[in-house]
Amino acid sequence: MSYRQPAAAGASGNHATSGLHLRRLGIDTYQEPVAYMRSDCDICRSEGFEAHSRIELWCGERHIVATLNVVHFPMIALHEVGLSEAAWRTLGGNDGDLVRVLHPAPVQSFSSVRAKIYGHPFTSEGVAAIVCDIVAGHYSNIEMAALITACSGSHLDITETIGLTDAMVKVGQRLQWQADMVVDKHCVGGLPGNRTTLLIVPIVAACGLIIPKTSSRAITSPAGTADTMETLAPVALDIDAMRRVVEREGGCIAWGGAVSLSPADDLLIRVEHPLDLDSDGLLVASVLSKKIAAGSTHVVIDLPVGATAKVRSPQAAMALAGRLIAVGEALGITVKPVLTDGTQPVGCGIGPALEAHDVLAVLQNIAGAPQDLRERALLLAANVLELGGKAQVGQGMALAASVLDSGAAWRKFQAICEAQGGMRVPPKAGFTHPVLSQHRGQVVAIDNRRLASIAKLAGAPKAPAAGIVFHAPLGSRMEIGQPYLTIHAASPGELAYARAYAEAQENLISLQEV
Amino acid sequence: MSYRQPAAAGASGNHATSGLHLRRLGIDTYQEPVAYMRSDCDICRSEGFEAHSRIELWCGERHIVATLNVVHFPMIALHEVGLSEAAWRTLGGNDGDLVRVLHPAPVQSFSSVRAKIYGHPFTSEGVAAIVCDIVAGHYSNIEMAALITACSGSHLDITETIGLTDAMVKVGQRLQWQADMVVDKHCVGGLPGNRTTLLIVPIVAACGLIIPKTSSRAITSPAGTADTMETLAPVALDIDAMRRVVEREGGCIAWGGAVSLSPADDLLIRVEHPLDLDSDGLLVASVLSKKIAAGSTHVVIDLPVGATAKVRSPQAAMALAGRLIAVGEALGITVKPVLTDGTQPVGCGIGPALEAHDVLAVLQNIAGAPQDLRERALLLAANVLELGGKAQVGQGMALAASVLDSGAAWRKFQAICEAQGGMRVPPKAGFTHPVLSQHRGQVVAIDNRRLASIAKLAGAPKAPAAGIVFHAPLGSRMEIGQPYLTIHAASPGELAYARAYAEAQENLISLQEV
Structure with a gap:
């Protein structure tokens, strides 16, 4: 007999019901899948399900694990199971479809999280199982919160970080490019307005390098690069769309979540964001899993250092740089961290559209454009050009500046926006x-x-x-x-x-x- | 201007709406308060509320903080805010009452949780603020999960444990008794079927000691003492009811949660239970805060030791015993830990009613009653009697046995059950x-x-x-x-x-x- 016996089948064979009928309730519970069943329905009664039980729903060949909310009022019928928007999206199906409801198997990998909390390092098998279960939707929000807490501060060592990064790469898609060298850049964040990506990508692509950039949305900041770019062009590109843009223009600025590169990272964010916890290990795994999955071979990483930035001291920056290099090396990519000034915001705007306006001013060489944003972008682009062999060491800065000043970068940026689906005018606040x-x-x-x-x-x-x-x-x-x-x-x-x-x-x- | 400006008032004065009307939705979200608002309602739009926003609801002078679920379907009307059962209970009010919806103030005390995760010990002020915010309902489930994770394993030191225990006592009621000595007992759990409380209380009370016992429901076990007692008599006594029982019978066996002794503990359990994490610090704070709040002066604590019990080795038991004594001493109560055999279940039954049947057999001196349960209860009762001055050291066992054998304990137990609201017959499984x-x-x-x-x-x-x-x-x-x-x-x-x-x-x- 199966340990995960469908409730509908009924071990004793005396159930008349053969499942419940799906109903979309239109309730947005953020990302956690929630199912709603009547407290007096056959399955709740026969299976002993209660509010906060974890349940497994099968619709044809697709299934999800959801948290149960029990309904005492006739908001739904006895033969129905209501789904939150997240559950509805993940399960697929249509109103009225028959679903089977099961007890889910215990999440075995959570025992590795407990062991970690008690002071035992993650094994690579343990962390791989955790990441698989997260992507399969088996972790509840509080289990995710416990995991993130256990990985926060300096609780992950280099070996654990390598294991986590590798596991995060393996559960998602991995892009292949027709090029031996694929460059990339990333900023660890913490510096409001630091939107250099939107300058670096067109400069680098205009010089002939391949830079398929994926960016995240804000985690704990007022804007992520994807949020800012989205005010200028569509960013939710699928793999094929991203490939078309890069083949045509050499570069793109896409939202990583839409292409399923390191999907675990996007799920972790739903809990990381409200908790607002810092973690070197999670940060490195998040950054490098995206880069490796994107097919990058050479990556420049901007580490802004300042008392109120994410990295607060040169010592902390060096430790993080060392971890980035070591994890990159273990997983086969070249990482070059660049420490930058993190003592003040970059540009004038903080927020997606306000940052986009700064970027446009620099690209268009408008008088009064934020010089600090321009200088940072040139410095980082120079490092990418040198790492990518387009300039001798020491010559990258001049090349980057010439591409920006000539308007080539602005033309490339417009071309990228058009290729991504059409350039937009960023909105203004009321x-x-x-x-x-x-x-x-x-x-x-x-x-x-x-x-x-x-x-x-x-x-x-x-x-x-x-x-x-x-x-x-x-x-x-x-x-x-x-x-x-x-x-x-x-x-x-x-x-x-x-x-x-x-x-x-x-x-x-x-x-x-x- | 207030930082927590009511949305209904509207900072710019141009809102026509003056709030939303309450509606009970009958959705049981377990203990987390959830509110449901239409995505297209005025307040969601004007305040920028989204799914998973934390919101503050005011109904007259009462308020709650809830997690928002945004509703896209006309399950509720534009002018309504729906409440989950937990939110409904906490806020009070009636269907149709007008409520104001605000942005809650950030939970300042969570910065102490973050600092703890990063390796900085809790201060007593920091932990007091955390406990206040938990009891005020300001912590979301994932914030609670992060806190519990940060306190798990051996992450709390003695000083932090004292601070946490003290804070948990102070946010609840504290009972006063007309007696210089009030005894109590507790078992740290982990041993199925170990239901000695239901034997010790009547033995000790029959000897004239005051033992106002409060017990918890199951945290990670198949039954808590309150669950087992509830199959025999009502346990959800309020303070007045508990006082009447103890004044009449010398002892009671009540559910701690119903009397608001250490209410923080009951809230922590909602997240501790599904995470199933062990923590010496949380365990000591949980146990001793209940005891101190119950007005106990002398407490015997049963520490079952066994490879698969909660305390796995004599070394771990000694460390826990030392922490219990030290925290008790710092907070003014005498604690006597007693290490017992934790290698196997006690009695035959595991589960509320099945354990109750074992207890009844011992109380009634029925042939075939579980002798191990009887012997454990006598040992612990003996320690309580000696600590409470009713027997010389070494004489407690004989006294306890005579009270049990004579039927005095059984009569006392029945009297306690009657005083608590009437004795019941435990149910049998179908x-x-x-x-x-x-x-x-x-x-x-x-x-x-x-x-x-x-x-x-x-x-x-x-x-x-x-x-x-x-x-x-x-x-x-x-x-x-x-x-x-x-x-x-x-x-x-x-x-x-x-x-x-x-x-x-x-x-x-x-x-x-x-």
Whole structure:
């Protein structure tokens, strides 16, 4: 007898029912699949299912594991099982389809998570089983939260990180390119407005390198590169679309989640985001699994260092750089970390559309375009060009600058946007409010984390036009009553909320008398 | 301007709506409060709320924080907010009541959880703020999961454990008794069937000591003492009811959750249970916060030690005992840990009603009553009597035995049950199945954890009659085909599931040829 006996079959053979009928309830539970069954339905009663039971639903050959919510009211019929949107998407099927409901097998791999919490390192088999179960949808949100907590801080060593990265690559698609060298770049984040990817890809592609860039959406920041790019062109490209863009233009800027490269990473994010925990191991696995799955061979990694950036000290940056190089080497790719200034936001805008406006200004060589964004992009592009053999060491900067200044990068960017589905005009927010300096003096420090919080409270990245424009770079002078940032929001409520938070903060910028 | 501006008021004053109308949806999401709002309602749109947003709902002077599920179908009306059962219970109110919907303040105390995950010990202020926020309902399930993971294994030191215990006492009620000495006992669990409390309380109370015992429901086991007692008498006593019982009978056996002693503990359980993580620190805080809040001054703690019990080695037991004594001393109570045999189940039954049958047999001095249960209860009662000054050291055992043998304990137990609301007959399961030995020999080892798993798969503790009866104590002899356990279940599906699991296991009992 099968250990996972279908409830409908009934071990004792005395069940009249042969399953329940599917019903889409239209409830968005975010990414966790939830199923709704009547407390008085045959299957709940015969199987002893209760609220928060984990159940397995089979519809034809497809199945999902879902968390059960028990319904006491006649919102659904006795013979129905309702599905949340996430469950509906994953299971497929149509309203009225017959489904079988089973007890799921215990998630065996969670014993490896428990062992890790108790202080025993992950084995490569253990972590591979965990990643498989996550991608199969077998982990509940609280199990994911326990896993992420166990991997946070410095709890993963190099060997565990290699195992995790490798496992994350293996459960997704892996792209192959008709080229011996495929370059890429990545920024570990933590620096608001640092949207150099949208400059580096066209510069590098214009020089003839292959750069099939996939980016993530925001994890704990007000905008991810995919969020920003999405205000300029479609980013949810499937593998075929991505391949067409890269074959035509040499590069693309696509959302990684849409192409199933390292799908485990995208599932982990649903819990990482609200918990807002940092982890060197998860970060390296997330970054490198995407790069390896994208078929990259040579990757430049931007590590912004600053007291309020994600990497807070040169020591921490060196440790992270070492881990990136070691894990890359173990898995067959060349990684070049580049430490950059992480003491202040890059450009003026923080939030998807506001960052897109900065990018466009640099690409178009407009007077007043943010020079810091331009300089960072050139530095990183130079490293990619040198790593990719398009420039001698020391010559990359000049090549990158010439491509940008000539307009070749701007033309390439437009061509990429068109190839991805058509260029768009980034939206503008309906509601803005300037936040005024209470003091005068020279700006000597900036709290990036709280600036990011304001942008998030204003609605970024969910509202693409929301965020802040920052007017007070390090070294600039402020007068009393002068605006040092402007909040942009898509709704009055969010504007008020971000404004109240901003105005309640002390020392978002630190001023020194001059 | 308030940082937590009510959405209904609207910062810009241009909202026509003044809130949403409550509607009970009858959806049981277990303990997490969930609210349901239409994606196209004014407040979702103006406030930027999305699926999985945390929102604050105010109904008159009462409020809750809930997780938002966004509804795309007309299951609820545009002007309505639906509530899950947990949210409905906590908020109070009636269908149609007007509620205001706000952005909740960020949960500041979670930064202490993050710091702990990164390796910084909890401060007493930090942990107090966490416990307050948990009791206020501000922690989501995944935040609770991160907290529990951070506290698991040996991650809490003595000082942190003292801080956590103290904080858990302070957020709940604390009972006062008209007595200088109030005794108590507790078992750290991990040993199926170890239901000595139902024997110790009547023995000790019959000797004139005050023992206002509160017990928990099952955390990771097939039955908690409260689950077992509930098959014999009501256990959900409020403080006044508990006081009346103890004033009349000297003792009670009540469910701790109903009297709001250490309410944080009951909230933590909702996530601890499915994660099934062990933690010395959480265990000590859970046990001692209940005892201190119950007004106990002298507490005997049963630590069963065995390879498959919760405490696996004498070394681990000594460490736990030391922590219990130290935390008790710091918080003003005398704790006496007693190490006991944890190598096999106690009694024959595992599961609420099956354990109750064992207890009744011992109380009634029935021939064939489980002697191991009787001996354990007498040993622990003896320690309580000696600690409470009712017997000289070394004389407690004789006193306890005389009270049990004379029928005084049985009369006291019946009186306690009547005082708690009336004695009940424990239910019997409708479906049973014997599991047969495949080998012959003498029983030399028993896997308590997997026995507990079978009882849980059979439906315990949710189905009170479910569980197993175990027929093969250490040292007994088994023939091929002889039943070594019998599964009891309330449904054929659960019976089949537990049976399939049991029959798939190797070495649930280890036999040696004789």
